[in-house]
Amino acid sequence: MLQQLLSKHEGFAEATKIFATKDLKKATNNYDERRVLGRGGQRTVYKGILADNRVVIIKKSKIMDQSQVEQFINEVIILSQINPRNVVKLLGYCLETEVPLLVYEFVTNGTFYNHLHNQDQASSISWETRLQIAIETTRAL
Numbered sequence: 001m002l003q004q005l006l007s008k009h010e011g012f013a014e015a016t017k018i019f020a021t022k023d024l025k026k027a028t029n030n031y032d033e034r035r036v037l038g039r040g041g042q043r044t045v046y047k048g049i050l051a052d053n054r055v056v057i058i059k060k061s062k063i064m065d066q067s068q069v070e071q072f073i074n075e076v077i078i079l080s081q082i083n084p085r086n087v088v089k090l091l092g093y094c095l096e097t098e099v100p101l102l103v104y105e106f107v108t109n110g111t112f113y114n115h116l117h118n119q120d121q122a123s124s125i126s127w128e129t130r131l132q133i134a135i136e137t138t139r140a141l
Helices: 002-005 021-027 066-081 111-116 129-141
Strands: 036-039 043-049 055-060 090-094 101-105
Touching: 002 055, 021 043, 021 055, 066 101
Parallel strands: none
Antiparallel strands: 036 043, 043 055, 055 101, 090 101
């Protein structure tokens, strides 16, 4: 279903890659717990290193119901069509597994959440910059 929808969106094939399960397993050392960057209600996020030495993050969804499948499809379609500078770039996805995997570029400076809520980092982001990021994020959405 995802591939059918994606084929309708011009330029999608050039923008994203279909990753093989074995490549993502290798990149995360078989989803080693030491590679976990974070956990959410629906996903676990891993740091991975691809064969070409690119560092990426891999979002591994938990078991999905139909509404989550639709949310995943929408996320892939939307993220494949945008490229704002304050949103990490979707590099590709993997559909060979029981649950879909998304592969994003890795940003070395930490998450936006950490920058806003970490006492050491929060003061370094001016209110003007926060507002600009909020505006750009709103435009992207």
